Amino acid sequence: MSALKISALEDDTPVKVTLDLPAGVHRDLVDYGKAISAANxxxxxxxxxxxxxxxxxxxxxxxxxxxxxKRGGPA
Known part of the structure; x- marks a missing residue:
């Protein structure tokens, strides 16, 4: 078999992350979600x-x- 263009697939299993958001950021996210709703x-x-x-x-x-x-390392 010749070399394949895709050698391996990245693990795309979801990872659960728990974080605390400032109340203002949460309010902004809720408002952003409402804006998407209004637009669509x-x-x-x-x-x-x-x-x-x-x-x-x-x-x-x-x-x-x-x-x-692109250089293969962290930013």
Missing amino acids: GGKAVEPGKLIPEMLRRFMASDRGFVRGR
Whole structure:
């Protein structure tokens, strides 16, 4: 068999993380979920569903972090 383009799959099993948020940040997340609802005509999105996507987008937009990852190490 020839070499495969995909050699291994990353473990994408969800990891449960518990953290304490400042009350103001939680209120903002609730409001953000309501804003998504208003824009899309659906029900409000829970903060727990917003946080992973916000973190993913933040890290993807951090140029220093992305450059560091491309070099194979921490940012």
